[in-house]
Each structure stands twice: as structure tokens, then as C-alpha cells.
Amino acid sequence: MATFSELGLSAPLLKALTEMGIEIPSPIQDQAIPILTGERRNFIGLAQTGTGKTAAFGLPLLETLKADVKHTQALILAPTRELGQQIAQQLQLFAKYMPAIRIQVVYGGASIMDQIRALKQTPHILIATPGRLMDLMERKALSIKDISHVILDEADEMLNMGFKEDIDEILSHTPEDKVTWLFSATMPRDIRRIVAKYMPEAVEVAVNKGGEMNKKIKHQYVVVRESDKMEALKRFIGVHDDLRGIVFCRTKIATQALAEDLKRADVKAEALHGDMSQAQRDQVMKRFKAGTLKLLVATDVAARGIDVNDLTHVFHHSMPDSLAYYTHRSGRTARAGKDGISMAFVNSAEVRKLKMFERELELKFDKVMIPQSDEIGIIKLTQWAESIVAVKPTASTKQIEEKIEELFAAFSKEELVAKMITVELKKLSIDTKDLNDTRATNDRRDTGGERSDARRSVGKTRFFINIGEYDRIDNRELTDLIIAQTKLGTAEVVVVKMEERHSYFEIPEQHASNIPNDFKEFSFSGREIRVNRADQGGSRRDSGDRGGFARRDGGAGRSGGFSGGFSGGGRREGSGGGRRDGGSSSGRGFSSGGRREGGRSSR
Numbered sequence: 375m376a377t378f379s380e381l382g383l384s385a386p387l388l389k390a391l392t393e394m395g396i397e398i399p400s401p402i403q404d405q406a407i408p409i410l411t412g413e414r415r416n417f418i419g420l421a422q423t424g425t426g427k428t429a430a431f432g433l434p435l436l437e438t439l440k441a442d443v444k445h446t447q448a449l450i451l452a453p454t455r456e457l458g459q460q461i462a463q464q465l466q467l468f469a470k471y472m473p474a475i476r477i478q479v480v481y482g483g484a485s486i487m488d489q490i491r492a493l494k495q496t497p498h499i500l501i502a503t504p505g506r507l508m509d510l511m512e513r514k515a516l517s518i519k520d521i522s523h524v525i526l527d528e529a530d531e532m533l534n535m536g537f538k539e540d541i542d543e544i545l546s547h548t549p550e551d552k553v554t555w556l557f558s559a560t561m562p563r564d565i566r567r568i569v570a571k572y573m574p575e576a577v578e579v580a581v582n583k584g585g586e587m588n589k590k591i592k593h594q595y596v597v598v599r600e601s602d603k604m605e606a607l608k609r610f611i612g613v614h615d616d617l618r619g620i621v622f623c624r625t626k627i628a629t630q631a632l633a634e635d636l637k638r639a640d641v642k643a644e645a646l647h648g649d650m651s652q653a654q655r656d657q658v659m660k661r662f663k664a665g666t667l668k669l670l671v672a673t674d675v676a677a678r679g680i681d682v683n684d685l686t687h688v689f690h691h692s693m694p695d696s697l698a699y700y701t702h703r704s705g706r707t708a709r710a711g712k713d714g715i716s717m718a719f720v721n722s723a724e725v726r727k728l729k730m731f732e733r734e735l736e737l738k739f740d741k742v743m744i745p746q747s748d749e750i751g752i753i754k755l756t757q758w759a760e761s762i763v764a765v766k767p768t769a770s771t772k773q774i775e776e777k778i779e780e781l782f783a784a785f786s787k788e789e790l791v792a793k794m795i796t797v798e799l800k801k802l803s804i805d806t807k808d809l810n811d812t813r814a815t816n817d818r819r820d821t822g823g824e825r826s827d828a829r830r831s832v833g834k835t836r837f838f839i840n841i842g843e844y845d846r847i848d849n850r851e852l853t854d855l856i857i858a859q860t861k862l863g864t865a866e867v868v869v870v871k872m873e874e875r876h877s878y879f880e881i882p883e884q885h886a887s888n889i890p891n892d893f894k895e896f897s898f899s900g901r902e903i904r905v906n907r908a909d910q911g912g913s914r915r916d917s918g919d920r921g922g923f924a925r926r927d928g929g930a931g932r933s934g935g936f937s938g939g940f941s942g943g944g945r946r947e948g949s950g951g952g953r954r955d956g957g958s959s960s961g962r963g964f965s966s967g968g969r970r971e972g973g974r975s976s977r
Contacts, residue, residue, distance in 0.1 A: 378433075381407045386471035387433055394467060400426035401581040403433070409577055410434035410555065416576035418569060419557040422588060423528075423705025425581070427557045428464045431525050436465065438523070439498050441474035446516070448523040449548070450501040451541065453531040454678040455481035455652075456659075458501045461527065465499060475499070482506045483652045490515045504532065504540035511547065518547055529558040529565050530698045531678060538564060545572055559705070560698045590708035593739045595718040595728055600853075601834075601880070602744075603691060603719050604635055604865030609745045610687075610717070611641060611668070619687030620680070621671045622694070622703050627854045628864050632691065633671040635863040643669040646676045674699050683710040690718040692850070693727060697734050717742070834868075835886035836908040841898060842875045852877055860885070860892045878908055 378391055378399060391397075399407065402421040410417060411434040421427055431450075439447055452458040462479035469475045478497035480489045482505050489506070493516050500516070510516050524545065526532065532541065545554075554573050558565060569576055598606045611617055623629040626647040633645035644658045644667055655676070661667050663682055670677070674694065685707045694700050707714025718739070720728060728739050782790055841852060849869050856867045856879055866885070871878045881889070886907070893905040 376404060378407075382411055383407070383433060384437060387436060387468060390468050390470045393470070396429070400430075402427055402579070403430045405579045405581060406430040407434050409579070411437050414553050416553055416573040417555045418561075418573070418576050418578040419555070420559070420561055420578070420580035421557070422559050423702050424588065424709045425705075427527065428461055429468070431527070431555050431557060432461070432465045432468055435499065435523060435525065436469055436472060436475065439475060441472070441498070443498070444496060445520045446497055446500050446518065447521055448499045448525065449507075449518055449521050449544075450499065450525040450527060451504055451507070451532065451544070452501060452527050453503065453535050453537065454675065455483055455503055456655075456676075456680060457528060457678050458503055460681045462501050465501075477501070480506050480510060482509075486510070486513075504537045504544060507544060508540055511544075518544070519549060521548055522552055524548055524552055524554045526554065526556045526558075526568075528678070528702075529556050529568070530560045530562055531558075531702060533562065533564045534696065534698055535675065541568065559701045562698070588705065588708050588714075590711070590713050591704055592713070592715045593704070593718075593737050594715060594742045595720055595725075595739050596742055596744050597722055597725065598719050598744060599868070600721065601865060601868040604632070604639075604863070606719065606744045607636070607689060607691070608639055608641065610689075613745045614686065617686050618665070618668055619670075619685050619689060620677060620703075620706050621669055621689040621691050622677065623671060623673060623864075624692045624694075624850060625854055626673060627858055628692070628850075629671050629673050629676075631857055631862075631864040635865055636669060636671065638863075641669060642667050643671055646670055646672040648673065648676055650676075674703065677706065678702070680706060682706075684712065685709070686714060688714070688716045690716070693718055693720055693724055697731065700731060701735070833883055834880040835883040836870070836878055836880050837886075837889060838876060838878055838904075838906045838908045839893075840876045840904050842873050842877050844874050845899060848872075852879070855898075859896065860889065 376399065377397065379388055381399065381404070383391075402419055403426050406417070406419050407430065409415070410431065419427060419430055421430075435448055450458075450461060452461055458479045458481045462477055465477050469477065476495060476497040477499045478489075478492055478495070479501040480493070481503040486506070486509060489510065490513070493500075493510070500518075502510075511518070526541070532538075554576075556565070556569065556573065556576075596606060607621065621632065621643075623632055626649050629647045630645045630649075633643050636643035644661065646655060646658055650658075658667070658670070659680070662670050670680075671691075672680075688703055688707045690700070690703060694703065704716040707716060718728065731737075732739055785793070839852075839856075841847060841855075847855070849872060852872065853864075853867055853869050856862070856869075857864060860867070860881070862881060862885060866882055867879060868881075869877055869879045889905055893903060896903045896905075
């Protein structure tokens, strides 16, 4: 493979790369840079997350810019503010010895007036999220009519997040003789349409596709019940003392709840999601990059742009629906030549989805078992014993020595060691239950209220609720609804069965007495919701008065929602809801009541 100097880069760029410790180009850099520094032409670069795409387009872009030209020459579109900031930081490092080059990044969630003032300096390179760029264009705060280069970074992600119309609008304001460089991890049909419309005769380079995604990533899965996922995660943390990674959840509510559960279990973890302010997000990322956090619990949208090279694990607490999301998630680990593990927590029915992912991505998922309590105990006791061995004794007084001798005189050395180990094991509070789910059926196939008491989860109380599949709500959404209303943790609520007009869920029995009050005067879709213990007759009744309810068609809003966070017009982060920096144009889902990430009002 060639060196950067052999790729034809100029001395200022080579000097900056040397100081950054970057010596050998990655495959996408090796193939893209010679093309992009040569003849002006449209370009498509297909490579997975974490393979160095920023340098692949950033270095040749800096090489071709003209510092004496006064107008903005290049526009880089990124799906999220985190990725936009990351690109800006990287380009500024590359351009360290090109002081005349001005670089500016704009994104939603920050002061638009500050950004307008910064744009008066007329940057050579403008990095923007689509939503904020549209707002700035509407305010006539910038012009892109004279740009020579457009770069679409993480193009598949921008389409997943609902920016297709924005991209069309933005590109319509650019000159016809510009060149467009598109970089993406996957190449769905909508991106092919963009290529056909805006990028004639584009050169395409594809590296690290399918099974070559990143050979340093080990793809693993465990089959586990929903109610046991929290304990399973704790056990993997327990056997990997140096573990540092990201846990992906589908919704903001689940993300926040899981992070709080982990913190209660003394795991250094924080949530990252779209309802957090930019200052909160920056503080969490600062701690994560500094190594003071072991785990980041994030939604797909919020995790875009995270650039940390020493992550050992990515956990899929809930599996994504799309191949692109799985690819982007997994690419957070095994960076900079290091090894990494991408581990999926699935129920038995979701194993079929894994097999589909295997075929489409041409990779292999290895089944692993959740560590048993004795295994964790041995590891923890070994660490404890090593810490004792490492301690340097301080001088003790004769009085203390005599007291210790008096107290322990009746015991042998072996007995004293056994007692110390017993005390330490009690401190660990390790759950001895086998969490590995070996059933051949999904939890949702349980027989709900009709299942015998002997088969019910030990220590759990089952409840009936008159919300079911007729309400066009799925298992995960009902779980989030119950969590929001009861304020229980994600590991404490399990929907065990959904029928057409009602469902059954289980919670720890110590919380059972609170449930009636939690759902008192609670309404959903314009009707009163009843929640009864399943053993008190509620399970045999139908779902009650459905007055005021009309079946929704996909995406239609409810006239009411629920007070714990379900919003009629809301959209799940990353899968629904209008133009925004971190949303999507279709679908429906949950909102915790706050501003949507990068929403239209804050672009």
C-alpha cells in the first residue's frame, strides 16, 4: 500500500499527518485520494463506519481549495451535529499548516445568530446539517451558488433520518458544474436515485463491503429474555474489567431508563439522546472520551459522529430494524487497528433476523452464553485478592496487633481466609440465576393470563391492561408506555403477551401495590384504561369501552396520547417526524415530551 506522500499530497498536509501519527492510508483513503486530487469528477466512496472516510475526502478537498478565493468553495453535508463537529475538528487538524483556509460548521441546537455572525467571515469550507443549512438559506445568511464541491457524508444515514427532500432542495441551489462526492456505508435504492439525478458518470470505489466490513469486529449474540437483559449486561461488564463501549437502545425513554438502572448498579454509565441539551451532551461526551465513563447508553441518532478509538464493545440492547443501522452501530468499535465485539441481545424469535443480517452483510454471528455467577465470582475475587497483595502494609500499633490476635486466635489461617472470601462474595451481590434462554419460542407466545401460576416468573406479578394489537401498538411501545407511567426501569417491565384488545405484563412483586395508583384516571385514545392483577379476573374480560377510538392508519396521530410521554404527533427518535437534525420523515413512536433532537424549531 502506498504512503501519503506517494498519493501526491502537498508538504503542509504531509507535515500535519506526520504530527498526528497517521502514516499509512486506509483502503478507502488509498483508493479515493488519487482520484479526487486528479481530474474533477463525481465520486462515490463505499466504506463502513470507522474506515477513515473523513480523510479520504478531506485531504483531497484541502489540496484543491484556493485560499485567495473569497466565496465558499465546498459544502459538506452531515446527518448530525456530532458528525459535523467531528468533521470540522479533523479538517482543522489536517489544515494546521494551511492557515489561510477557513472552516465553519453549523448545526441545529446551537445559536443561529452566532452562526450567522461566523458566516460573515465567508469560510472556504462549510460543514452543515441539512436542517440548519435550510434555515440559514431561508434567512439569506449564506450563498451556495458558487461552490465547486459538494460532499455528502454518511449519505445512507441522512436518508434514514428523513433528509431526502432537504438534500434535493439544497442541491437545487448549487451550480450545475460542481462536483459531488458521496460517501456512504451502504447503497440503498434512494441513494442510487440521487446518484442518477445529480452525479452523472460518477466513479465508484467500494472497500470493506459485507464480510470485509471490519475483520477486527467479532459479531456475537446471546438469547435472553427481555426481563433479564439488564442482569446479562451487568455480567458481561463483570467478566470484562477493561470493558468500555456503547449500549444501543431504540427509544429515548428506554435509553434514559437503562442508564439510570446501570448507575444504580454502580456501573459508570450515562445516557445520550435527543432530549438532552447540547451542553448536557457535550459534558457526557467529554467524560466518555476522558475514560471516566465505562458505558454510553445511546439511541442510533445520538451516537452518530462519536469518534472514540478504544471501545471494546458495542451492545445491541434492542436490535435495529435496518442493516445500515447495524453497520453504523458496529463500526463504533474495532477502530484504529484494535479488536472489538459487537454483541446482540435477542429473544428466540429474533434469531431469524440475525440469520438475515448474516446473509445480507456476509458475516457470521457467533452464539455466546451469558456468564454464570460462579465465573463472575472467581474473576471478582481474583481482582480483590490481587488488590490485597498489592497493598503495602503501614506500621500498626502494638495495641491493634494485640487486639487482632485476641479476636482471631481461635481460627486457623484457612478459616480466616474462608470468612474473608464469604464477606467479599456477599458484597458482590451476584444473581445466581441462569439467564441463558434456551426456549424455542418467543416470550410473546406465552399464554398470558391463562398460563398456570407455576410457570409464571418467580418474584413477578402479572397484570392485565386493556390495550392490545388493535391499538396499532407493538410490544416495545407498550413497554415504554408502562415504564413512562410507572417510572420503573427497563429491566423491571416485561410484556409477556399481546392479544387483539388487551395485553399482559409483569413487574417485580414489590412494586405491584403501586400499579393501581399509577394508572388511576389514565386514558389512551380517548378511553379509560383499566389495569388489573391478572389473577383478579381482569384477564378474562374484554378490553372494555372503546368509545372514541378509531383505528389509526400508519403514522396518524392520536387525540390524546398518554401523560407519561406518548405523544399523538410524536415520532421515535431516528425513525420518524419531519425534517430535523436527527429525525426521520416517516413512522411513529414515542416522545418524552421535550424538543425533538435538532427539531425544526431549533435548526
